[in-house]
Structure formats: C-alpha cells, structure tokens
Amino acid sequence: MKVIIVGGVAIGPKVAARLRRINPDAEITILEKGSLISYGGCGLPFYVANLVPRLEDLMTTSYGVIRDTEFFAAQKNAKVYTQTEAIKIDRINKRVWVRNLLTNLEDALPYDYLVLATGSKPSIPPIPGVKLGRIFTMHHPHDAQSVKDLIKTKQVKHVTVIGSGLIGIETADALVSPRLKVTICEADSRVLPKLLDSDMSKLVEQKIKGHGVDLQLSCKVKAFEGDAEDNVCRVITEQGTIETEMVIIATGVRPEIGLAREAGLTIGNTGAIQVDEHQMTNDPAIYAGGDCAEQRHLLTGEPVYIPLASTANKQGRVIADHIAGIPARFAPVEGTSILQAFDLTIGRTGLGEEEARNRGYNVVTSVSSGLDATHYYPMHALITIKLIAEQENGRLLGAQVCGIGECAKRLDVLATALKFGAKAEDLIDLDLAYAPPFATAIDVLIHAATTLENMRQGIALGITAENVTKRLAAGEKLCILDIREPDEVMANPLSLDGTMVIGLGELRERWEEIPRDSLIVTVCGLGIRGYEAACMLQSKGISQVAFLQGGLNVGSAFFKQ
Amino acid sequence: MKVIIVGGVAIGPKVAARLRRINPDAEITILEKGSLISYGGCGLPFYVANLVPRLEDLMTTSYGVIRDTEFFAAQKNAKVYTQTEAIKIDRINKRVWVRNLLTNLEDALPYDYLVLATGSKPSIPPIPGVKLGRIFTMHHPHDAQSVKDLIKTKQVKHVTVIGSGLIGIETADALVSPRLKVTICEADSRVLPKLLDSDMSKLVEQKIKGHGVDLQLSCKVKAFEGDAEDNVCRVITEQGTIETEMVIIATGVRPEIGLAREAGLTIGNTGAIQVDEHQMTNDPAIYAGGDCAEQRHLLTGEPVYIPLASTANKQGRVIADHIAGIPARFAPVEGTSILQAFDLTIGRTGLGEEEARNRGYNVVTSVSSGLDATHYYPMHALITIKLIAEQENGRLLGAQVCGIGECAKRLDVLATALKFGAKAEDLIDLDLAYAPPFATAIDVLIHAATTLENMRQGIALGITAENVTKRLAAGEKLCILDIREPDEVMANPLSLDGTMVIGLGELRERWEEIPRDSLIVTVCGLGIRGYEAACMLQSKGISQVAFLQGGLNVGSAFFKQ
Known part of the structure; x- marks a missing residue:
C-alpha cells in the first residue's frame, strides 16, 4: 500500500x-x-x-x-x-x-x-504597500527569524501589529518592551474578536494598555508607505498615520x-x-x-x-x-482555544454569547470572578469565567476565561463538560479536586455555575459592567451601591455617578437610606458579596436591584476608561 | 422557620x-x-x-x-x-x-x-502511650499552633508522623528540613494507600526519600514511650525503636x-x-x-x-x-482528591485498579508519562497518568496522577469525564485547549487515553515497571531493550539483568541481534518510543514484546532501589 x-x-x-x-x-x-x-x-x-x-x-x-x-x-x-x-x-x-x-x-x-x-497560509489583506520590506507575517520559522534578526540590529524602535487575534496578541506581547514600542491596529471594535465576547475582551484590553501597548480599535488600515529603501515606514489608517519601522500582519490564515x-x-x-x-x-x-x-x-x-x-x-x-482499515472518526470540535499574553491566560470553548444569540438560542450568561486557590495559600490569583447557557434548561453552550490565575484547568473542564452536553446543574455537582494550592473549597468554576443557575432560575439578578456603563452613558440614573469594606473602598474608590457606600456589614441597619427611585446596583470586589447584598435588599421588598457580575475585578476594566 | x-x-x-x-x-x-x-x-x-x-x-x-x-x-x-x-x-x-x-x-x-x-474527629489508634505529651494530631488549629510553637523553641530535632495518608504526607512535607528530621511510619506496604495503587505510590515514595525523610513502610507501631516529663521520646515498632521528640498521629478521621x-x-x-x-x-x-x-x-x-x-x-x-423548599439533590461522589507535597502534585478520582478488580470489573489500565507543556517552552515538567477502565467497552473507572508538572488540570478533566460516563475513545476526542505554555499538541491526557485504548484493543502491549521488577525478582529472564539515544543512556544507564542497548534509530537495521528466547521489554524515557519500538519488532514477527509503560520516568522508581 x-x-x-x-x-x-x-x-x-x-x-x-x-x-x-x-x-x-x-x-x-x-x-x-x-x-x-x-x-x-x-x-x-x-x-x-x-x-x-x-x-x-x-x-x-x-x-x-x-x-x-x-x-x-x-x-x-x-x-x-x-x-x-x-x-x-x-x-x-x-x-x-x-x-x-x-x-x-x-x-x-x-x-x-x-x-x-x-x-x-497567512491571509494578507490587499492593502496598498503590503509588499514593502519589513512587513512580515508570523507563519513560518523564516518569518520569526527575520523579525528577530531585524530587532537584534536595534534599528527597530516601533512595530505595528495588524490584527488582534490570537497570533497578533501573542506577537505584540512577545515584542513589547521599554525599548520597542508596539501599536496594535484592530479593525474590529475589540481585541480577540473571534475568541471573546466584548465584555471579556475588555479585560484583555485593559491589560494590553497597562503594558504600554498603543491599542487602536476600530482601526482600518488604508495603506502602508515605504521609505527610500522600500521598507515600510508609515501605516495610514482611517484615523491617522502611525510612524513605524516594522509591520506584522496577523489577520488570520x-x-x-x-x-x-x-x-x-x-x-x-x-x-x-x-x-x-x-x-x-x-x-x-x-x-x-x-x-x-x-x-x-x-x-x-x-x-x-x-x-x-x-x-x-x-x-x-x-x-x-x-x-489501515480501522473505522476511526474525528469528533466534532468545540473550538477550544487558549493563549497566554500580557500576564493573562485567555481562552474560550463552544459558542460565544453573540454567536449563540445570533443562532436563536435563548441565552443566559454569568460572569464570575474568583480565586484560583485559597486566599491564604501564598500563590493565588484572580480569574474570571463567563458561562453561556440555554435559559430553558441550563445546557452549557460555551465558556470564556480570562485572568492572571489558573484559567486553563477551568477551561479544559468546561470543554470536557460541553462535550457531554452538561447543564449548569451538572457543573455544580462536579467532583473537582480540592486542596488549598489548587482551588477554593467551592471552586471558582462551581461558583460560576451556581451563579449561572441562580440567574437562570431568577434567584439572583445580575447586571454586567458593560450594561451599567452603557446605561450611565445613556444618561440613565442608577444607584451604585458600593458594599465593600472601608479599606477596600479607600484603596480603589468608585467614582461613578450615583455611587453610595454602605458596607455589607451595615446594610441590615442602614438599608432604608438607599434611594429607591432607580435601579440599585450592588458592587463588591468579586460579585459574591454584591449578590448577597442584592438578596438582602430583595428580602426588604426592594425589587429594582441587581448585583454587579464579577464585581470590580471585571468592573474596573469598564469604569476606569 | x-x-x-x-x-x-x-x-x-x-x-x-x-x-x-x-x-x-x-x-x-x-x-x-x-x-x-x-x-x-x-x-x-x-x-x-x-x-x-x-x-x-x-x-x-x-x-x-x-x-x-x-x-x-x-x-x-x-x-x-x-x-x-x-x-x-x-x-x-x-x-x-x-x-x-x-x-x-x-x-x-x-x-x-x-x-x-x-x-x-481524629481516629487515634489505641496504642499504649498514645496520651503522652508532644503527641498531636493535625485536626484543629490548636494542634497546628502547638506543633509550630514547639518546633519554634528548637527543642525538637526529630518528628515521627504515624500514617501516610493525605494529612500525614502533607504534614511530613511541611515539617522536614535540614534541622528537623522526619520519620514516617506507615502500617501499609505503601504510602497513600487509600489514594493510590501501589505502582503510583512508588513514584511518591521515591520523592519522599529523596527529600531525606525516613520512610518506614509495613511498619506497625506497638507503643509510645515517654521521658521523665511524660513527653514522648520513643516509638516502638515491630521492626525496632525510633528515638523521637514529637509524634503526629495522622491515621485518618x-x-x-x-x-x-x-x-x-x-x-x-x-x-x-x-x-x-x-x-x-x-x-x-x-x-x-x-x-x-x-x-x-x-x-x-x-x-x-x-x-x-x-x-x-x-x-x-x-x-x-x-x-427552603427547592428540591435539590447532592450528586454521588467520585472521591476526587489531591495533594501537593514533596514537589509533587498527587491525585485520584474514581476507583483504583485494586478496588475495581476487587469489585469484579474486567480491568484494563495504562500508565503514561508526558510533559505538561511543550518541551520548547521554558516551563515544562513531567507528569504520570494512570487510567483504569473496563476492558469490554473502555469505560473509565478511575484515574491517578502524579508529577512535578501540572497534574491538577488533567485530574479535574478526568473527574469531569468520569461523571459523564466517558469511555477512552471519548477522552481521545476531547477538544482540550492547546497552546505551548499549557499542553503539548497531543495533550498528555489524550496520549494516556490513546495508550489505554491501544492496549484495550490489543494494538499495544505494555508492561508495568512493577511487573518487570517482580518478574526479574522471581528469576525470570527478560530482554530489557533500551532504545534511548546514546546521551540519554549515558546520563542514566540501566543496570537491570538482561539489558541491551540499541537506539530506536538503529533498530530497523539491528533488530535481528535481539535474542528472542524471552520477553523483550522496550524501554525509553516516557514510553512513547518504547511503544514505537515494540510495534516495529511486532512487525518483524516478534510477538513476545512489550513496552515499558511510562518509560523510565516511572521505571526509575522501581529499578533503583
């Protein structure tokens, strides 16, 4: 044969x-x-x-x-x-x-x-000047070699990355340094548009900017211009001109x-x-x-x-x-993807919220933050999990993760659960391994699933930071109720319109002070206490209340722009 | 209410x-x-x-x-x-x-x-002298406080831990240092007897000894003896006497x-x-x-x-x-457990091999070693996965993990798969997240499942290091065929009876040199090349051949005693 x-x-x-x-x-x-x-x-x-x-x-x-x-x-x-x-x-x-x-x-x-x-092969957009020198892709070892050689000669002080997909983000992270400035031009309104929903993208964007990268969203490149030696020296976008010395095209394959x-x-x-x-x-x-x-x-x-x-x-x-005659089959894919960049682990599996809605699913989502290990164990860090499920029965449709902490494990568990048609209630029941270095006693994934199920059943009413931001921007009045401890508020005060501070421990005494003429958004660090506060206020007959999903761990990316 | x-x-x-x-x-x-x-x-x-x-x-x-x-x-x-x-x-x-x-x-x-x-409450065995001073458990914060205070005074130079379950191992790891010697007395013939099968326990035992702990297996404690102040000063076992200054009882709850x-x-x-x-x-x-x-x-x-x-x-x-009137149910457990000790992450879910056999299951197992991330990524380390499944249909019954590398993720994925009744073929199909920092392109878990399925179907013939050791000890003649590269052999030569060295790259030329009067065991670093060599020899008509499962990553714990 x-x-x-x-x-x-x-x-x-x-x-x-x-x-x-x-x-x-x-x-x-x-x-x-x-x-x-x-x-x-x-x-x-x-x-x-x-x-x-x-x-x-x-x-x-x-x-x-x-x-x-x-x-x-x-x-x-x-x-x-x-x-x-x-x-x-x-x-x-x-x-x-x-x-x-x-x-x-x-x-x-x-x-x-x-x-x-x-x-x-790299998908290279037909932009005028795209064949100039010092315009590369990141597809073949020769490309990487050329990029690295050129940087080593130290002639290059600025690189423009076109596209913020997985390779674009990884490459920008690989290049940026105090001596090498990086601009990312992304045509979409958010980074990693094929990987993340807009709310999760925001978490990544915050980090990218924090690393000193010039991130240009909704940025359409019109042309590349070259110098006397026909090397690229300028990126012309609809918004303006970027002086640069090297371009990496990362617009997919x-x-x-x-x-x-x-x-x-x-x-x-x-x-x-x-x-x-x-x-x-x-x-x-x-x-x-x-x-x-x-x-x-x-x-x-x-x-x-x-x-x-x-x-x-x-x-x-x-x-x-x-x-060889063995009747093997390749199983359908979930599109599970992951990357590590800008100190974050970022990943997704299954459908995104937008994709699911576009396909007619009646969708319920939750965004939850939590620690990847017990808070008293020296190595612990935050992660954020977004779950997307069917409202009718809680069947998982997709998940997205982002954080400095251990996200890959939770992503792989969710990808595995997705394969078997898991519902939120199945995720809550998962017998995951617990010891202080590896998880909290209630794993952040199980917390995320519980939040999703609480929301699906109407027990918990959550609001996303994206939604809060949009409503405030539209001039809607909201009562932003910050229920954190005084030292937390001091370290990272909220400056949104309508912010009111009452610590959770005082809320049972002081709840009558809260104005009831607008939606009350209870805000804490991770969302858990905010949920508790919302339950408490509901028990007092206040129905117009919702907790900020994922707390300020997610909210900060939206509120501090 | x-x-x-x-x-x-x-x-x-x-x-x-x-x-x-x-x-x-x-x-x-x-x-x-x-x-x-x-x-x-x-x-x-x-x-x-x-x-x-x-x-x-x-x-x-x-x-x-x-x-x-x-x-x-x-x-x-x-x-x-x-x-x-x-x-x-x-x-x-x-x-x-x-x-x-x-x-x-x-x-x-x-x-x-x-x-x-x-x-x-701690399960305290009725051993004479068990109520002496300086005999503690590790159950309540007060216990931990007392242990730590006593060590701080520096009077204690030797501690004996009774029991090598999860708490015993964690405590021994927490205590051992150049200034504090630790002896573990375990009544069973292996450490972590409720958690691991004997082959996986061996990997842990090797590490415990490597950290300078005096590990005494099959060690039955007969009495504790006290000093003039009625503090424990001696542990009397069936094998002898251990001079000590503190005892931690960790024999379960x-x-x-x-x-x-x-x-x-x-x-x-x-x-x-x-x-x-x-x-x-x-x-x-x-x-x-x-x-x-x-x-x-x-x-x-x-x-x-x-x-x-x-x-x-x-x-x-x-x-x-x-x-509150919500018809919630608690799901059955898988007994998923994990610990971190002696640089290892160790865990299990589901049934062990012995448990499964005792319950009448027709069991197939695989022991596989692999990297937790791509070998070219700077942070990568080895892990070992044991899978236990039903021979008839490949349904997963349990799994055990052990290694310096990232084991917790694979364990949680297996615990999740177990919940949904996964078969080995389902594990092979899992759409797990791949990027160089998180996995190899074929994740070690998928490699483990593939090995299991190959063995279940009779495509691959594996032998465990435990089995090799037993056969050699019983005087059986084996041909141990070391097919590693010369530099690997030099760095860590095999000294088993019947060892023959032919690199995999030469095997197609030199296979006729191999004696065929006994079982040929092909040996490599992780088991993958050994499997390949076994396939090659089978294709030459040699049927008495098996690869060493998990390679020397597992074998070293058995062969160097």
Whole structure:
C-alpha cells in the first residue's frame, strides 16, 4: 500500500507515525515544499519573545533529536522529500505530480491513498504597500527569524501589529518592551474578536494598555508607505498615520486548497476542503486534515474552519487508522482555544454569547470572578469565567476565561463538560479536586455555575459592567451601591455617578437610606458579596436591584476608561 | 422557620449563608462547641510549613474580614453560639439541648429543621502511650499552633508522623528540613494507600526519600514511650525503636456521630450518618452533611465515607435549598482528591485498579508519562497518568496522577469525564485547549487515553515497571531493550539483568541481534518510543514484546532501589 502525504509540518508526520505503528508494510512518502518539516509553528511567538532560545528547538523531539528527513527514515521508515511541491493530482490514475524546487524536475508518484496536509497560509489583506520590506507575517520559522534578526540590529524602535487575534496578541506581547514600542491596529471594535465576547475582551484590553501597548480599535488600515529603501515606514489608517519601522500582519490564515480545488475535490463553504467524519474527501482515495480542511462544530453541527495544532494531531490519527482499515472518526470540535499574553491566560470553548444569540438560542450568561486557590495559600490569583447557557434548561453552550490565575484547568473542564452536553446543574455537582494550592473549597468554576443557575432560575439578578456603563452613558440614573469594606473602598474608590457606600456589614441597619427611585446596583470586589447584598435588599421588598457580575475585578476594566 | 445548625466549621456556615440568601425570614442559629468558627482546616499543614503566616489567615474571608460571631450576625443575620455544645436531640418535641461550656448552663432550643454538621474527629489508634505529651494530631488549629510553637523553641530535632495518608504526607512535607528530621511510619506496604495503587505510590515514595525523610513502610507501631516529663521520646515498632521528640498521629478521621446516634438517627455501615440524596436523615426534620455524613459513590452506587471540604460545601447548598423548599439533590461522589507535597502534585478520582478488580470489573489500565507543556517552552515538567477502565467497552473507572508538572488540570478533566460516563475513545476526542505554555499538541491526557485504548484493543502491549521488577525478582529472564539515544543512556544507564542497548534509530537495521528466547521489554524515557519500538519488532514477527509503560520516568522508581 502506497501512501503519499502532501505536507510535512504538523498532521503529515502524525499520519506517518501512526500509520507506521499500525501498518508495518505501508510505503509512506511525505512531500514538503519547504525545507523544514515537523516544526512547532505555535512556538514562533515564544521564539520572538526569547522564551525559546533557538529556532531548532521547535524542530526537535522532547528528547532532543531533530525531526528531519533522516529521523523519519530511520525511526518511522517514511521517505521525506523536502523542497518538493505536489503540483497536480491525477485522480483517475492515482498519481500525484511533484516538482523538485531545487532542480525543477517533475515526476509522477503513484498512490493508493493520498493525504492532503497542505496547511494554511497567512491571509494578507490587499492593502496598498503590503509588499514593502519589513512587513512580515508570523507563519513560518523564516518569518520569526527575520523579525528577530531585524530587532537584534536595534534599528527597530516601533512595530505595528495588524490584527488582534490570537497570533497578533501573542506577537505584540512577545515584542513589547521599554525599548520597542508596539501599536496594535484592530479593525474590529475589540481585541480577540473571534475568541471573546466584548465584555471579556475588555479585560484583555485593559491589560494590553497597562503594558504600554498603543491599542487602536476600530482601526482600518488604508495603506502602508515605504521609505527610500522600500521598507515600510508609515501605516495610514482611517484615523491617522502611525510612524513605524516594522509591520506584522496577523489577520488570520486561509486554508491552502489550490491542489485540492484543481483536482476537483469539494471545497466547503468555509473555504476549506470538505471532509467526512473519517477525514475523507469526496474522493475515497484522498484524505485531508489539519489547517487545509474544515471541521464540524459540536453545537451547531455546521462546518467550521478553526485551524489548530491539537485538532490536526487528532485528525492525523483518524486518517492513519482509516487508511489501515480501522473505522476511526474525528469528533466534532468545540473550538477550544487558549493563549497566554500580557500576564493573562485567555481562552474560550463552544459558542460565544453573540454567536449563540445570533443562532436563536435563548441565552443566559454569568460572569464570575474568583480565586484560583485559597486566599491564604501564598500563590493565588484572580480569574474570571463567563458561562453561556440555554435559559430553558441550563445546557452549557460555551465558556470564556480570562485572568492572571489558573484559567486553563477551568477551561479544559468546561470543554470536557460541553462535550457531554452538561447543564449548569451538572457543573455544580462536579467532583473537582480540592486542596488549598489548587482551588477554593467551592471552586471558582462551581461558583460560576451556581451563579449561572441562580440567574437562570431568577434567584439572583445580575447586571454586567458593560450594561451599567452603557446605561450611565445613556444618561440613565442608577444607584451604585458600593458594599465593600472601608479599606477596600479607600484603596480603589468608585467614582461613578450615583455611587453610595454602605458596607455589607451595615446594610441590615442602614438599608432604608438607599434611594429607591432607580435601579440599585450592588458592587463588591468579586460579585459574591454584591449578590448577597442584592438578596438582602430583595428580602426588604426592594425589587429594582441587581448585583454587579464579577464585581470590580471585571468592573474596573469598564469604569476606569 | 427556626433552623439550628450544629457545627460551625465548614458546612454549617455554608448552610447558613445559602439559606439566608434564599430565605430572608428563617431564624438561623449555629452552635459550635469550639471557640472558633468557619476556619480552613485544610490549611493547617500550610500553616505548619510557614506558607500561611498567621493562624487567623485561615479564619478570614478573601477580603480580609474575620468570620466570627459578629460577622455572621451582621452579614448573614445568623446567631452563632460558640463554646456551646449540643448534648441531646429531643426529636419528638423538636428541641435540641445545649450546654454552654463556659457556664455549664443548659437550655433547650426549639427547631423546625436541625442540621447536623458535627464534622469528624481524629481516629487515634489505641496504642499504649498514645496520651503522652508532644503527641498531636493535625485536626484543629490548636494542634497546628502547638506543633509550630514547639518546633519554634528548637527543642525538637526529630518528628515521627504515624500514617501516610493525605494529612500525614502533607504534614511530613511541611515539617522536614535540614534541622528537623522526619520519620514516617506507615502500617501499609505503601504510602497513600487509600489514594493510590501501589505502582503510583512508588513514584511518591521515591520523592519522599529523596527529600531525606525516613520512610518506614509495613511498619506497625506497638507503643509510645515517654521521658521523665511524660513527653514522648520513643516509638516502638515491630521492626525496632525510633528515638523521637514529637509524634503526629495522622491515621485518618472518624465521623462525629454521638449526638445523632443517641437521637436514634440511622448510622450507615461506613460509620457515618446515613442520609438520602437531599442530605436528609431518617428524621425528615433533621439533615446531616459534611464530615459526619456518608456519601454515595458514583461508580458503585454504594455508601462511602470520603470526608472532603469540597463535598461539605456542596452539601451545604443542597441542605439549605431543600429546607427552603427547592428540591435539590447532592450528586454521588467520585472521591476526587489531591495533594501537593514533596514537589509533587498527587491525585485520584474514581476507583483504583485494586478496588475495581476487587469489585469484579474486567480491568484494563495504562500508565503514561508526558510533559505538561511543550518541551520548547521554558516551563515544562513531567507528569504520570494512570487510567483504569473496563476492558469490554473502555469505560473509565478511575484515574491517578502524579508529577512535578501540572497534574491538577488533567485530574479535574478526568473527574469531569468520569461523571459523564466517558469511555477512552471519548477522552481521545476531547477538544482540550492547546497552546505551548499549557499542553503539548497531543495533550498528555489524550496520549494516556490513546495508550489505554491501544492496549484495550490489543494494538499495544505494555508492561508495568512493577511487573518487570517482580518478574526479574522471581528469576525470570527478560530482554530489557533500551532504545534511548546514546546521551540519554549515558546520563542514566540501566543496570537491570538482561539489558541491551540499541537506539530506536538503529533498530530497523539491528533488530535481528535481539535474542528472542524471552520477553523483550522496550524501554525509553516516557514510553512513547518504547511503544514505537515494540510495534516495529511486532512487525518483524516478534510477538513476545512489550513496552515499558511510562518509560523510565516511572521505571526509575522501581529499578533503583
């Protein structure tokens, strides 16, 4: 059995490795048009940030062996041809035409099964001047190398990052320093627009600005201008001009589908190669996976294009198994994504609130803040969890996390719960591991789920900081009731219109002082005491009351602008 | 509605807080026989370790307010009587008799609902001399205070910890230092016998010894002997005598059920108070929860006694809800537990391998090692995951984790998957969050699940280090095939009988050199290459081959004794 794999970066080598283990006789060939194979592309921002010292570190195994042509030959018994481009698929005769990019010689290789692992390419917007020098992407190790070399020469004092998706944010964080100023230009009105809802984005924006990055939102780039040497020196936006010395384009990626399309394989509406649950294209001899293929979404059942290394690796196993006769299936995705930047861990899984509403779901959400470990344990930090669920039954639709503290664990638990169709009440019941270094006795995730369920059942009435800000901006009168302890208020006083301070401990005595002619918003540090205060006021017959969700841990990002 | 809560440490205050929020009119009274309420008992070892500077830190809220009588009165509108013991329940007249421990005055308080939150007490074995001075438990803040004070005076140079359960291990780790020697006496043949299977215990034992602790297993204590001042100075065991200056008894806890039993409430076979899914006892006016009540196990459906602060808090919510008329239920537990000690994070959920076998399950297990983050990211470390599943269908029964790296996340994901009846194939499909700081592209958990599924299906043949050690000890001939890279072998050579070194990269050329008259065990660092080598040898027609599960990351604990 001859198996040809087009693409040698992520999923290609995975298919080869798994297939070799379960089928010792397969003749496996990997074609890679670049000179490097099997590298950790996700590590490029960390290389630029000097967290990864050498580019080769991204190409070695965990035990220090370079995954090169010889490695694949000796350890996987797979032939690897680098700098060899697959230029055409002859589906009728089951042959793939290849061109050696060094010699320009062409040849046709026969296959029984062909695996398209052609990956993605940066999506570069057609902006005038985009081909000027010193305009880079962060897609290939060569890009990262060029960026780092140019910074090392110290000629560069200002970099502009176009786009604030995952790679844009990681790269901005990797670059910014007292000696290197960074401007981010984001066309959307918020950062990480595909990852986070606007309320969660705000938490990230606050941190980005706190790190000294010039963050320009709703910023449309009209042109790049070059200097005498045709290197970029200016970014022209609708709002004005940014003098700069380097530009990183981080406006996403597109699937590399030329070969597939030309061969008549079906391309989905997402623009990526359509595959079935076995990763098979419409030609049963041809599979596709990784960044060139689309996935199916767990919640909507619809095709999506969410290219991730984790997805690619899992698909690689499915493809190898299916070729070997094992009826493996690739499961629908939840789009679970995570990044670490600007001291924050940021992530999401499932649908966002906007996405869910747009799809007609009757949505209930909660935004909760809490500590990732007991407050008396020396290492503890805050995290914020947003949960999105169906109002009718509490079924989880999605989740977003953001914080300095341990967010990844809560995100993975939520991604796992989502897979099994968990409801908020199931999350409350989770038997998660508790010890002081790892959680509070009521884990912040369970607290978040409880808040969600309380809100869904109408036991708790919460209001988001975004909503408070909008109402105040619209001139609505609100009573902002700050129920924190005196030292907390002193350290971080609230200056919103209509703020009134009564500590929670005094509230039972002094509640009659509170004006009742407008909505009362109870405000505390994390939202828990605010909820308690709101319950207390409700018990006094006050119905126009809501607690600030996530407390000032979330609110500060909105109120101090 | 009058609600009396007996016990003010963990679940008692939780019942009061939740009930107050959902029922503003309830008259809530908390009775606590001690002088302190609402303290974080789980933090005591960290106080002893000087990680928590002041004992009061365990009694404050996260925003720095002491949770004392005044706090509960002002913030929760709940009366708290400390140093007040509930001595008798008059179920017919719905009254509880109390005694003020300062004045010795008795009184009867009427209730509509009574909540028993009487907690647990240390289980102290009836060993002669156990009442000598300087013999402590680690149960109450006073205990921790006494231990710490005594160490501060620097009279103590040696401490003996009796028992190596969770508290024993945490306490030993908290105490051991170059100036304070620690001996652990464990009656069982392994540490953490209720938490881990013997193979996982071995990993912990290696670390404990590495920290200079004198670990005595299968060690039965016969007596304690005292000095002239009746302070303990000697521990007499069946194996010999340990000169010591302080003893910590950490042999578990028993539920505090005196009051319940005397009132004729049903006590379960576990020795704890029997409750239904609403935490109701056989008297519908009396609830029980926390450390005095039993739980039901998710997998066996049987009553268990696994006292945990996380469980108590969740039960508190259920009790308050049910009293308020909300039909809440407490879900069965998985016994998820975690601890941090000796640089390791150690945890388990569900059933252990031995437990599962004893219950008649046809069990398949895998032990896998891997990195918690990409190897090129600066912060990464190893963890080991043991999965226990049903051979028939791959349904997860339990999991154990141990390692310097990030184990808590994987444990919580497994605990979540377990709740939903996940099979190994579901774990393989999990859409977990990947970025270089948080995971490898194939998360170690997914790798563990894949290994389990490969073994279940007979694709991979693994052998445990424990099994290898037993076979070699029994004189069986094995071919230990070390397929690591030369520098790895040099750094950490294997010295087992029958060891042969052929690097994986040479194996395809040199496999015929390997003797085939005994089982070939392929050995690498983490188990992944060993699996690959085993597959390769199988493809050459060699059937007597198995890879060392978890590689030398696990094997070292067994082979270097």
